[in-house]
Amino acid sequence: MHYAGKAIVIQVTPYQDSCIITKLFTPEFGILSFIVKSIHAKAKTSPPKYLFFQVGSFIQIEFEYHALKNIQSIKNVHWHRLYKSTYHHVIKIAILMYITEVLLKVLVQPEKNEDLFQFIEDVLMLLDTLPVTETNNIPLFFLTKLSGFLGISIQANEEKTEHTTNDIWKNEPQNTDLNDPGFHILLLQKLVSQSTYQGYQSIIITTMQRRGFLNYLHRFYALHGKPLHPLKSIAIMQTIL
Numbered sequence: 158m159h160y161a162g163k164a165i166v167i168q169v170t171p172y173q174d175s176c177i178i179t180k181l182f183t184p185e186f187g188i189l190s191f192i193v194k195s196i197h198a199k200a201k202t203s204p205p206k207y208l209f210f211q212v213g214s215f216i217q218i219e220f221e222y223h224a225l226k227n228i229q230s231i232k233n234v235h236w237h238r239l240y241k242s243t244y245h246h247v248i249k250i251a252i253l254m255y256i257t258e259v260l261l262k263v264l265v266q267p268e269k270n271e272d273l274f275q276f277i278e279d280v281l282m283l284l285d286t287l288p289v290t291e292t293n294n295i296p297l298f299f300l301t302k303l304s305g306f307l308g309i310s311i312q313a314n315e316e317k318t319e320h321t322t323n324d325i326w327k328n329e330p331q332n333t334d335l336n337d338p339g340f341h342i343l344l345l346q347k348l349v350s351q352s353t354y355q356g357y358q359s360i361i362i363t364t365m366q367r368r369g370f371l372n373y374l375h376r377f378y379a380l381h382g383k384p385l386h387p388l389k390s391i392a393i394m395q396t397i398l
Contacts, residue, residue, distance in 0.1 A: 158222040160185055163237050165277060166214040167257050178228065179210050180261065181218065184274035188264040190228045209234045213243065213253045213281060243285045248397050252284055252295055255390040262385050263307055273306040283354055293367065293398050294357045300374045301348055309381040311349060341373045367398045
């Protein structure tokens with residue numbers, strides 16, 4: 158089956174001297190592995206191939222899909238769209254690496270999912286366009302919304318807690334038990350009621366609360382059969398959020 162269309166670079170692994178094995182996410186086939194040869198060779202009308210295969214890159218690819226092959230071969234590659242700022246900011250790069258590492262954990266089988274592709278593209282473009290000071294809630298936004306595409310949609314638990322909403326939001330980090338389910342339930346209720354990232358940004362939480370809630374979301378994924386650990390990028394996330 159011939160395919161010519163968009164793809165997002167999720168992982169790149171060196172293979173031999175002049176090849177790479179890369180995992181790409183496409184709207185038509187989901188996540189697929191490809192071998193790319195002669196990555197340093199420069200054509201007359203295009204740059205060396207390795208420039209296209211940076212984690213998070215948006216590219217246009219052309220290949221023949223073979224369902225029985227574990228590794229596909231790319232015929233042609235071009236840019237789909239370019240980042241303006243992401244690769245120039247350490248914090249944005251770290252969030253990008255976190256997002257792609259999560260996708261590697263949860264996207265296992267090739268499966269058509271155009272809506273999920275659009276969601277990932279929208280989140281990565283949001284990361285690129287926002288000022289770096291406004292990106293700290295993107296991991297929370299990404300994980301809560303991603304769950305819906307995986308069939309484990311996060312819903313706010315309506316069970317009663319001993320805390321009122323005002324009590325939770327006025328607490329300083331040292332006075333808040335970040336392992337308390339009541340805290341996470343109230344925060345979850347706030348977040349899932351927001352449909353946009355701007356809504357997430359309107360909810361004021363501390364750095365320690367944000368870090369604790371990220372761990373809470375990781376536990377949620379694990380309990381629903383989508384374990385994210387171990388993630389190399391989680392330690393960095395806990396530092397920069």
